[in-house]
Amino acid sequence: MNYFKPIKQVKASEEVSQQLKRAIFEGKYVAGDKLPSERELIENFEVSRTVVREAIKGLEARGLVEIKQGATGGAFVKELTFERLSNDCKDLFLLGQMSFTEICQARLAIEPVVAGLAAKHCTDEQAKILIEANNNESKTLEYPEIVLLRSRVHYLLADMCNNRFLTAIDKSLIQLVANITHKFQPDTDKIHPAGLHQSIIDAVIARDEVGAEKAMRAHLTEFISLLQGIEEEYREWLNASHTLS
Structure with a gap:
């Protein structure tokens, strides 16, 4: 044999x-x-x-x-992400085959866990970086820099969770939302006002895993409701554009 x-x-x-x-x-x-x-x-x-x-x-x-x-x-x-999947999902959104709600429901399932793990592993140096990122969220209101500034806390938490698979998934979902919003550039203060991350950061810095998970869940629930309104406006604008053309 x-x-x-x-x-x-x-x-x-x-x-x-x-x-x-x-x-x-x-x-x-x-x-x-x-x-x-x-x-x-x-x-x-x-x-x-x-x-x-x-x-x-x-x-x-x-x-x-x-x-x-x-x-x-x-x-x-490059950052370790599921880039091809992210690009495909962006195309599906623009074609009306996927919604912000669906994307953020995936984030709602993942990011509270990520926030809890980030709180568990948070170091003093990482705490300083989180605070700095939060303080710089309104450093500019220009696209695409503003989107990166308002997303930076999420990226940092993803890196802090010490789980490379969760990091890659989380960053892909965050990047997906950023790529879509950059396509039609809604008012960032309307879609994601500054200061929404404060309760999350407080819990992470306090090494409060349960509190960090709870704060992230509350933040994303609010974020989803804001995104739904933005998406409705975008779809209406898109339909009107197609009608005129």
């Missing part, structure tokens, strides 16, 4: 890609970090430029890195 499978020769670019991917997943390169330059990778792996470029393109296709051009460009590690 044959217990073995034939050996398949692995392409050099796939091996390079696998090693780079492993380095990213092991945290040697985190979101925002720039991977070694093309020249450095060629020297380190002792392969051709073509092999390195093919490997990097593979990472880009998987959504692990973003290629930036210019003198300071290169391959930069």
Whole structure:
């Protein structure tokens, strides 16, 4: 009886890609970090430029890195999210096949747990960063910066929960709402007034897991009601535009 499978020769670019991917997943390169330059990778792996470029393109296709051009460009590690799913859901929303309520119901199921875990693991340094993010929510009212500022507390809590799967799901849902609202840019003070995160932050900083979960649930329930009104206005505007055209 044959217990073995034939050996398949692995392409050099796939091996390079696998090693780079492993380095990213092991945290040697985190979101925002720039991977070694093309020249450095060629020297380190002792392969051709073509092999390195093919490997990097593979990472880009998987959504692990973003290629930036210019003198300071290169391959930069992206946030770990379910980006393709998020993009598909955005298209479904714009086509009227998905609602803000459905998206935020998913957040309502996940983010209270994330907030509780963030409270459990909160450090003094993280507490300072949360407070700073909350204080800067109105630093600008311009799109898309305002959306990032009003979402930053949620992103920070996702990072603090110490569960990479929940982090990826949560960030994808947050990004999805941001991408959709950026499409038609509603009044941010109407859709998400500043200061809504205060009770969540207070509970997280106090390491109150139950309180953090409760505060997040209350916040998202209020947020959903605000989003429903915004979505109704958007759908009415969209229908009117189609009628005129």
